Amino acid sequence: MSKLYQFLHETTDVSRFAVRFFSDGLKPPYETEEIIRQSYVIGYKSLPLVGITSFIMGLVLTIQSRPTLVEFGAESWLPSMVGISIIREIGPVITALICAGKIGSSIGAELGSMKVTEQIDAMEVSGTNPFKFLVATRIIATTLMLPILAIMSDAIGIYGSYLAVNIKDTVSFPLFYSQVFNSLSFGDIIPSVAKTFFFGFAIGLIGCYKGYHSDKGTQGVGRSANSAVVISSLLVFILDLIAVQIADLFYEL
Amino acid sequence: MNYKAIDMALPTQEKTMNHRVPAVEIVDLKKSFEDNHVLKNFNLTIQPHENVAVLGKSGSGKSVLIKCIVGLIKPDAGQIRVFGQDVVHLERQELDEVRSRIGFLFQSNALYDSLTVRENLEFPMRRLRLKKSKEQVDQMVYEALSNVGLPNVQDLMPSSLSGGMKKRIGLARTLIMEPRIILYDEPTTGLDPITSKEIANLMNDVHQKYNTSSIIISHDMSCIKRTAQRIVVLNDGIDYLEGNYEELKGSKDKIVRAFFL
Known part of the structure; x- marks a missing residue:
């Protein structure tokens, strides 16, 4: 019972935190300089990790799928199949999970450590609204950067797939890409990009919430970072499930 | 000397005529955290250019008191x-204006880890959007x-x-x-005792040079002796007793005796 109460209590708190983001965090004056700095840290600095992972995913998915398609004589469908898998699901979700691990934990730990060492209070005393400066900027940056990272991840993943196809066969780069894009429609691309905004928002929101409400010293900071990763990863899957249902309503997947 | 008693003994009109506006005036302050009634009816008046120490056991609400003054914690009443x-x-916005006249030296120094010392000092100026040229900012940082x-x-x-240096930088950031x-x-x-003595002397220098009023929360009796003109004992949520060190x-x-053992 107490666990259920705790869960409901925390869910209410997170919802209030989100409402505060829309009511306070989006009001002018805007912290443009800090948003750009956070976008650089969150977006640009995550790109190598996202890129390597996506490249490997594209490569492995192609190598693993090839024997089955060969068995059915459908080897020529390989670019289409891999393209749809990566763009619809694997690219956005893998990017979001990597960001939940990398960005969620770093935001949780950074804000948590600022909280327990009174840096957030110091900021408040020096005439800065810490919610706008620390929380709103990070949530905006994750919301904007996740779609960009996901699109790059898709492109790199498909390139990985192209290289994997060329291990056994010879396919030209334009032919491979035209086969991938011929099998895609707006119904694949729009929902897939749209859901990454929500993934980014969820990762930023949970990381900031956990860090901003951190307590009990260094142990609390560790716990904040850890629960930020766990909860935001779980939220990514829940949002993905909802996104699939909504996309199905509009595009009949 | 019991300043509060003198203050209360003066008729209102005389107070207005003879007294300057107090730097800080706290009346019947109350603050509770669930069932824990930290401040019950706390009263304190600090005159301009006066240093007052607040003495109390751990958890008696001393830090809560100064956080209420600067608006970090909202009191329940008072x-x-x-x-x-x-x-x-x-x-x-109005609170931020008042805060710009209040310096706060945190127990943990609260220096921003990701910024250099210089950026730490520039941060409050940048945030309050003070119109200063780069040369002026350089000069102010160097002076502080x-x-x-x-x-x-x-x-x-x-x-x-080091710990002592961080404390000094924290003080420079407020100055x-x-x-x-x-x-x-x-x-x-x-x-350590030597650095503590240096910090206490520095607090006195700041008091003289910047003509500030101060509230000092501390258990360190030698620091209090060096820096405070008046001591207020906070016990059971009220201003229990006050006077000078002697x-x-x-x-x-x-x-009271327990603090001098």
């Missing part, structure tokens, strides 16, 4: 006036650091500084805004 302005009911005896650490990160009131939260905690040292009260 009034807090800073230079005559009631800070409890101020809007954020020189006043705490560390003019050459501008490019260092806080992680590479750069030229505050009229400084709130010290355990300024010598965790420092008066309290000679007190027969068991609670």
